[in-house]
Amino acid sequence: MVIVTGGLGFIGNELVRQLKSSGEEVVILDNKNRIAPHIQDIQNVSLAEIDITDHAMVTAFFREVKPSAVFHMAAIHYIPECNDNPERTLRVNAEGTQSILRAAAAAGVNKVVFASSGAVYADSAGLLSESTPIAPVDIYGWSKLFGEQLCQLNHSLNGTTTVIARLFNNYGPRETNPHIIPEILRQLQSTSQLQLGNISTVRDYIHTRDCAQALIRLWKSCNSGVSTVNVATGKGFTVHEIINMIGKIAGRTIDVKFDNTRVRRFDKQTQVASIDTLKQLTGWTPQVNIEEGLTDLLRFEKLI
Structure with missing residues (x-):
């Protein structure tokens, strides 16, 4: 157990x-x-x-x-x-x-x-x-x-x-905190003009x-x-790239308005992992690519 x-x-x-x-x-x-x-x-x-x-x-x-x-x-x-x-x-x-x-x-x-x-x-x-x-x-x-x-x-x-x-x-369905992807989807429920902070940061989304x-x-x-x-996945995407993918999947033109109040005082520009150790220990690699995962998530949130 x-x-x-x-x-x-x-x-x-x-x-x-x-x-x-x-x-x-x-x-x-x-x-x-x-x-x-x-x-x-x-x-x-x-x-x-x-x-x-x-x-x-x-x-x-x-x-x-x-x-x-x-x-x-x-x-x-x-x-x-x-x-x-x-x-x-x-x-x-x-x-x-x-x-x-x-x-x-x-x-x-x-x-x-x-x-x-x-x-x-x-x-x-x-x-x-x-x-x-x-x-x-x-x-x-x-x-x-x-x-x-x-x-x-x-x-x-x-x-x-x-x-x-x-x-x-x-990322995925059933999120409990307003991290960047669920925050984007929350705003998209009512508007195609997003209020966001720094969208140039690069992250490894799994x-x-x-x-x-x-x-x-x-x-x-x-x-x-x-x-x-x-x-992780070993691949990095900017928030801007994530927004573009979501717009393409949903068939929507999405605009972003910079909101200075959403910028963190301390934030790392790039965080992308090597997953060599994960592969070596388990022989396994992530199976859900970012486009597939976002598509499933948009469907779960009834945005497509």
Whole structure:
């Protein structure tokens, strides 16, 4: 049996869905702070409504269910929210991670998959490999880096097999935060003139179906030590290119009006991953190309 923390969230619900479809027994641990929409198909999955920062409850629950593995997905990850609430971000993303790791060790969990982020890397025009210098620019990136270090410490103390999965920009249906693609689609529901900030930034966008599959492959493939792995596509697109693709798919002419209030004080220009390690460890590469993924998403949002 496996526990998925944050299993009601954006990536977590897709991970739960895929684990269930492959025959795994899954339990969700989630405080219901932010529930993904349209997840009726996983309502039959066992749910423990627990906040990961409540260590006593987390520990008791782990000892009760005795999972063999944990996918730790729960986090605050919307950058503006993190910047507005840095103390809470650290409590959830760092202290909450420590709570999960301690509880897992006490319950004899064999393997932990930790959802980290490409936000731990420095800005770089080249592909980011797992050995690229680390240089977060915001509290979210620092909180995830601290989480990684806690995973390393937990392994050294308890020997738990650990996968540190550095996730890049996920997109797909059932989003829970107004990241750039869902914000574009939200505005397109009522207008073809978008109010946006910097649209020249380059990001590596991976569909949640592919992200969940990569996490499952890594869980099954990594059987000792600590493995740090980028989970991405290896391809980068500017926001401007994403808008053009969406316009072409939807058959709409989309204009963009620059809104200075939407520009982040600190933002990296380019974040594109090397996925060589992911390929080497699992023999798998992402299956959903950006045009296909955007088409499915526009259809899901009834924009085509």
